[in-house]
Amino acid sequence: MPLVEVFAREEDMPKIKAAELCHFLQDHFAVEPGVVQVMMSVVKDLAPEPVYLSIRAKGTPPRREKVADLLAGIGRYLDSKGLGRGKIRIELFEPSQQAAGEPWGKRPKRES
Secondary structure, three states, X not given: OOEEEEEEOHHHOOOOOHHHHHHHHHHHHOOOXXXXXXXXXXXXXXXXXXXXXXXXXXXXXXXXXXXXXXXHHHHHHHHHOOOOXXXXXXXXXXXXXXXXXXXXXXXXXXXX
């Protein structure tokens, strides 16, 4: 599951919604809806870059082979959304090291 955390001060937070970034990342990582999780967190302060993206994802062989392309694509996407500067960090982990439970509660129907 790609887990994406976006950290920025209020004034530097990208003007895109988490759902929009999530949709892009689903396509970019070629995963089914519901696999990517995006959290956008406002922080008190941040340096040296104004925005920091931290990504954790399974280190599958295809993903490991194209990690540079994945990072470059995310950078291009953010640039196209008006975010001119920031840092992206990706950590690929051994798939056997992950466990995730099913979501709890009722899920609202998503608009297509």
